[in-house]
Amino acid sequence: MSVLEVIRDACPHCEAMRNIRIVCERETMKIRGEDVEFDSVFSVCETCGKDFASGEQMDAEIESARAVYRARHGIIGPAELVAMRARYDVSQKSFAKLLDIGDLTINSYEQGVIPSGAHNSLLKLVSIPENFLRLYSSNKSKLSERQKAKIDRALARLAIQNRATLEVCESIPPYGKDFEAGKK
Numbered sequence: 687m688s689v690l691e692v693i694r695d696a697c698p699h700c701e702a703m704r705n706i707r708i709v710c711e712r713e714t715m716k717i718r719g720e721d722v723e724f725d726s727v728f729s730v731c732e733t734c735g736k737d738f739a740s741g742e743q744m745d746a747e748i749e750s751a752r753a754v755y756r757a758r759h760g761i762i763g764p765a766e767l768v769a770m771r772a773r774y775d776v777s778q779k780s781f782a783k784l785l786d787i788g789d790l791t792i793n794s795y796e797q798g799v800i801p802s803g804a805h806n807s808l809l810k811l812v813s814i815p816e817n818f819l820r821l822y823s824s825n826k827s828k829l830s831e832r833q834k835a836k837i838d839r840a841l842a843r844l845a846i847q848n849r850a851t852l853e854v855c856e857s858i859p860p861y862g863k864d865f866e867a868g869k870k
């Protein structure tokens with residue numbers, strides 16, 4: 687157990703202000719029947735010696751265990767999901783309609799819940815714009831005109847960016863030639 691810092695805070699056991707150690711310890715949590723080792727941060731009162739965790743610490747604990755599990759299984763995370771929706775400029779509701787997943791489910795994934803295997807595969811597929819475009823083309827009748835206009839604009843922007851990237855790549859002289867020139 688390592689001490690990260692000592693702060694003055696209320697101890698729920700003493701029911702008084704105390705010196706509280708914020709400590710870090712390796713712990714194991716079961717996620718989907720699997721042992722996941724992670725760094726747990728919690729509080730220890732210097733007076734009574736008892737430990738406790740704030741709501742924030744408990745949330746952070748679950749999130750760090752989930753992060754380990756996600757990394758181990760290549761599972762898409764909340765930040766990636768939010769970033770993907772922003773890239774396509776699609777709301778949670780519309781995204782859910784396109785994917786045929788409940789919008790509360792999408793929301794829970796963005797709050798950190800780990801997607802099911804099938805949903806994870808689907809989400810990773812549509813993170814590639816070409817795949818999203820395919821899905822969008824066949825399901826866009828489910829969306830409002832306003833949503834469609836926003837997504838169309840976002841996809842057009844992405845296409846322009848891709849083209850720009852390609853042009854930049856093509857304008858760079860071949861590596862070998864440059865390297866030879868540099869040697870002279």
Ligand SMILES: [Zn+2]
Nearest residue numbers: 697700731734
């Ligand atoms: Zn105490």
